[in-house]
Amino acid sequence: HEALLSRFRKATHRRLAVLQDEARRTGTNGEGSTKQASSEHQWQDEDILEALPFVVGDMTPATKHVVYQTIQQFLVKRGITATNLSKHNNINGTSITKYPIIVSLSGGVDSMVICAILAHLASSGEAPIHVVAVHIDYANRPESAAEAAFCRDWCRNYGVDFYVRRIDEVTRGIT
The missing domain is CATH 3.40.50.620 (HUPs)
Structure with missing residues (x-):
């Protein structure tokens, strides 16, 4: 089970990094807001x-x-x-x-x-x-x-x- 669990952790961390990059780039932060709303922020x-x-x-x-x-x-x-x-x-x-x-x-x-x-x-x-x-x-x-x-x-x-x-x-x- 350790090998399977290790692969799951690695895949989860890779996906988390992609989601965090996307959230930083678009300004969504997982809250459903859009990049447009972020760019309107003063x-x-x-x-x-x-x-x-x-x-x-x-x-x-x-x-x-x-x-x-x-x-x-x-x-x-x-x-x-x-x-x-x-x-x-x-x-x-x-x-x-x-x-x-x-x-x-x-x-x-x-x-x-x-x-x-x-x-x-x-x-x-x-x-x-x-x-x-x-x-x-x-x-x-x-x-x-x-x-x-x-x-x-x-x-x-x-x-x-x-x-x-x-x-x-x-x-x-x-x-």
Whole structure:
């Protein structure tokens, strides 16, 4: 009986994983609601964030922090300085005025801090960079679209170009 019971447990766990993935993707949570009803939900920042966002008016104290200085040193070590701009050309052969820096912006603390520091380095003129944020919305939770919207609005406020790609054509299957 142990072998039969073991196979039953494995099959049950596989099916449960599929149902949970579907519930996260559609927002049904087994309650019979539809994805449309989930998309109509008006998400607030406090619904999707662990802590409410704050606006930093003065980044001067942050420039002394080790994370800020590490990012700045990372750019300098790669020659991303105003003095090196004239040495580089874009694919058209014309001189570039700013180095493009792309950040994978998940909406989590780490990527948001990195993006905030890069945005400050760009806006303050300390680094000749153009910051671009890319967000992947995997559509795997009811609030994923709200998280993408939060990232978009945050980037707009910080002068960061923002691109989002929603992936709803692929879901995790049985593994």
